[in-house]
Amino acid sequence: MPPTPGTLRHVALDLSVDIRALLPRITAPTLVVGCAQDATVPVENSRDLHAAVVGSSYAEIDAGHVVFFEKEDEFVGTVTGFLGADVTAADLRVLVSA
Numbered sequence: 341m342p343p344t345p346g347t348l349r350h351v352a353l354d355l356s357v358d359i360r361a362l363l364p365r366i367t368a369p370t371l372v373v374g375c376a377q378d379a380t381v382p383v384e385n386s387r388d389l390h391a392a393v394v395g396s397s398y399a400e401i402d403a404g405h406v407v408f409f410e411k412e413d414e415f416v417g418t419v420t421g422f423l424g425a426d427v428t429a430a431d432l433r434v435l436v437s438a
Contacts, residue, residue: 360392364393371399374386375401
């Protein structure tokens with residue numbers, strides 16, 4: 341199935357926006373999740389993002405672009421571990437499936 345015109349516009353916009361100069365301004369606790377098999381967003385991009393956000397945490401999962409469906413338990417465990425005791429795995433499952 342070929343991409344829709346809307347999808348093509350979305351991709352063109354994504355390729356034209358460069359926010360790298362803003363990344364050092366992030367001060368909130370940040371988790372970057374890279375997906376080793378992602379054909380849409382190369383894992384190197386996630387690694388670069390992690391390197392650019394000072395103090396960020398990084399996790400890499402052997403999955404593709406839709407990691408929360410492909411490896412739900414690993415993804416939820418990774419995010420829950422990052423967030424700590426305030427959020428449960430059940431809470432995240434609700435957010436991911438919304």
